[in-house]
Amino acid sequence: MLVAAIAAAALASIYVFTKPRIEAQKQLEITQALEQVLPKATHFVKITDELYLGEKGKELVGKVYMVAPVGYSGPISILVGVSKQLVVTGVKIIALTETPGLGLSATNPTFLKQFIGKIKEDKLQAKEDIDALTGATITTQAVCDGVKEALDKSQN
Numbered sequence: 001m002l003v004a005a006i007a008a009a010a011l012a013s014i015y016v017f018t019k020p021r022i023e024a025q026k027q028l029e030i031t032q033a034l035e036q037v038l039p040k041a042t043h044f045v046k047i048t049d050e051l052y053l054g055e056k057g058k059e060l061v062g063k064v065y066m067v068a069p070v071g072y073s074g075p076i077s078i079l080v081g082v083s084k085q086l087v088v089t090g091v092k093i094i095a096l097t098e099t100p101g102l103g104l105s106a107t108n109p110t111f112l113k114q115f116i117g118k119i120k121e122d123k124l125q126a127k128e129d130i131d132a133l134t135g136a137t138i139t140t141q142a143v144c145d146g147v148k149e150a151l152d153k154s155q156n
Helices: 002-037 103-107 109-113 137-154
Strands: 043-048 051-056 059-067 077-083 088-095
Touching: 002 077, 002 088, 059 137, 077 137, 088 109, 088 137, 103 109, 103 137, 109 137
Parallel strands: none
Antiparallel strands: 043 051, 051 059, 059 077, 077 088
16 A cells, blocks of 8 residues: 555656646647648637637637537547638647548648638538548548538637
């Protein structure tokens, strides 16, 4: 029991010291992702965990939505940038648990670039107006659904 207590105390102290550093790293990753999906913005204002306003100076240039459609193996956390003109400016996958070699290919920039320029009126259907990932149609459609959700939210 003594060894377990010492190990638990050591883990707790390490956690206390590393938690702020881990949180800072997560925030840096989010900031970099925001800049990628809405490149015209110079700074971002967090409204909620799911919505950021992108501004250049004091002018709103667009919004970034965090969506989490369900893929083959679970939720896929996606940031979607939408301009003031309601056009997708970028898509970045933040986290996913899809099948290695198949669904994990959704993070490939070539795959994600095909969403840039899409609008609400586009179908956003795998194998129709979006090239599906080989062996990962469910993942592809989940990303499509996430982009649709962001575009729907941008209408409000």
